[in-house]
Amino acid sequence: MPDAxxxxxxxxxxxxxxxxxxxxxxxxxxxxxxxxxxPGRIFQGQKCGLACDWWGGRWKEDLENAARDNxxxxxxxxxxxxxxxxxxxxxxxxxxxYRQIIRGAIKVGLKPMLTLHHFTDPLWLYExxxxxxxxxxxxxxxxxxxxxxxxxxxxxxxxxxNEPDVYVTSGYVGGDFPPGKNDLxxxxxxxxxxxxxxxAAYKIIHEIQPNAQVGYxxxxxxxxxxxxxxxxxxxxxxxxNASFNDAFSNALVNGTLKFALKxxxxxxxxxxxxxxxxxxxxxxxxxFKPFAVKDVFSRRFYPTDSEMSETGFIxxxxxxxxxxxxxxxxxxxxxxxxENGVEDxxxxxxxxxxxxxxxxVWRMANFNWNVxxxxxxxxxxxxxxxxxxxxxxxxxxxxLETQRRIxxxxxxxxxxxxxxxxxxxxxxxxxxxxxFDKLFPG
Ligand code: IFM
Numbered sequence: 001m002p003d004a005x006x007x008x009x010x011x012x013x014x015x016x017x018x019x020x021x022x023x024x025x026x027x028x029x030x031x032x033x034x035x036x037x038x039p040g041r042i043f044q045g046q047k048c049g050l051a052c053d054w055w056g057g058r059w060k061e062d063l064e065n066a067a068r069d070n071x072x073x074x075x076x077x078x079x080x081x082x083x084x085x086x087x088x089x090x091x092x093x094x095x096x097x098y099r100q101i102i103r104g105a106i107k108v109g110l111k112p113m114l115t116l117h118h119f120t121d122p123l124w125l126y127e128x129x130x131x132x133x134x135x136x137x138x139x140x141x142x143x144x145x146x147x148x149x150x151x152x153x154x155x156x157x158x159x160x161x162n163e164p165d166v167y168v169t170s171g172y173v174g175g176d177f178p179p180g181k182n183d184l185x186x187x188x189x190x191x192x193x194x195x196x197x198x199x200a201a202y203k204i205i206h207e208i209q210p211n212a213q214v215g216y217x218x219x220x221x222x223x224x225x226x227x228x229x230x231x232x233x234x235x236x237x238x239x240x241n242a243s244f245n246d247a248f249s250n251a252l253v254n255g256t257l258k259f260a261l262k263x264x265x266x267x268x269x270x271x272x273x274x275x276x277x278x279x280x281x282x283x284x285x286x287x288f289k290p291f292a293v294k295d296v297f298s299r300r301f302y303p304t305d306s307e308m309s310e311t312g313f314i315x316x317x318x319x320x321x322x323x324x325x326x327x328x329x330x331x332x333x334x335x336x337x338x339e340n341g342v343e344d345x346x347x348x349x350x351x352x353x354x355x356x357x358x359x360x361v362w363r364m365a366n367f368n369w370n371v372x373x374x375x376x377x378x379x380x381x382x383x384x385x386x387x388x389x390x391x392x393x394x395x396x397x398x399x400l401e402t403q404r405r406i407x408x409x410x411x412x413x414x415x416x417x418x419x420x421x422x423x424x425x426x427x428x429x430x431x432x433x434x435x436f437d438k439l440f441p442g
Pocket of ligand 1: 163279339377384393
């Protein structure tokens with residue numbers, strides 16, 4: 001069999017993504033700490049604890065591993081409650097600590113992409129209504145000014161808010177995230193305030209750094225009608241797309257936020273993204289379900305023949321990545337895959353999942369679409385929110401007792417892809433032979 005190779009564009013960014021609360025440990029001043037201390041909120045009552053002990057210094061080992069394994073970028077986030085522990089108090093020591101981490105990343109050759117808000121809010125804000133409070137965008141703006149002012153000599157690549165769609169649907173519709181509500185009115189308000197916060201952050205960053213690249217990370221969920229011939233399924237699938245996938249991003253184009261059966265014009269949001277960040281994991285089939293008001297008249301399920309992740313959280317459906325990229329392409333901006341990965345402690349599905357999804361990214365890049373980088377979620381197992389430690393997304397495993405990092409085969413596979421800037425038949429043969437014929441037919 002002759003060797004074949006799928007090359008990615010020159011200068012493609014290869015990295016992994018992390019988030020402060022999930023890796024730092026010891027964040028006891030935010031809403032997730034309060035949440036984990038409420039009975040029944042987190043899987044088996046588990047705790048975030050030391051997480052991956054980044055605050056204690058173990059960021060160094062993980063970032064050095066990433067760089068040694070040929071990555072050239074890392075997406076990480078800042079914990080707001082560390083920088084602003086009280087509304088009237090700033091912690092310059094915390095900012096200095098972040099400077100050290102970011103300097104460390106740059107020193108080993110990782111371009112930092114910095115997220116300003118990744119799910120957690122300071123307790124003082126949470127106790128004052130969180131993002132339901134109309135003052136939240138103003139507070140966020142002050143925090144952003146402080147952080148960007150302190151780090152602008154090191155970072156010019158910013159994600160304002162991670163997955164506002166998940167933050168809102170999980171916290172204010174599904175109830176798995178704090179504050180655990182099921183209230184469409186509150187959901188709309190929070191989405192609108194996040195949009196305002198994003199728009200203001202975009203402007204502040206550009207004021208301080210005219211050449212910065214600023215976007216947000218969109219969790220793109222694939223939706224397909226369960227029965228393509230059945231109009232109610234088609235209609236409800238469109239509705240799911242419009243409310244989950246389109247709402248925030250469309251408002252960045254036309255200023256109109258349409259969400260949770262409400263609509264509001266937020267003109268300052270227009271034109272506030274320089275790139276499209278996509279977090280893609282999986283895809284749902286959607287069937288119309290009469291009377292299911294709470295589930296927005298939808299029954300969502302994975303295609304029956306899907307290959308499933310360890311706890312059934314993710315179905316391996318690479319065509320959803322294609323759909324995500326097609327969706328992103330409409331904005332005519334550079335595209336970064338800001339997250340993609342699978343929970344798999346035994347590393348049996350991750351190699352093929354990663355290769356199959358990257359193959360879709362490669363296909364779209366080779367239609368000359370503007371895809372510029374890929375961040376695998378994640379570098380090392382970390383605290384997976386309400387699912388805690390039951391899901392292991394790391395290329396590297398983590399022994400929580402000892403903080404030892406455990407090298408999984410996917411580490412070597414991803415290192416080889418990053419090194420070659422390509423998926424070669426050799427890599428697929430070695431790490432994911434099950435999908436060799438799919439990727440290299442004939
Ligand atoms: O761990 C999360 C991350 O914080 C946001 N996107 C999805 C990941 C996997 O669930």
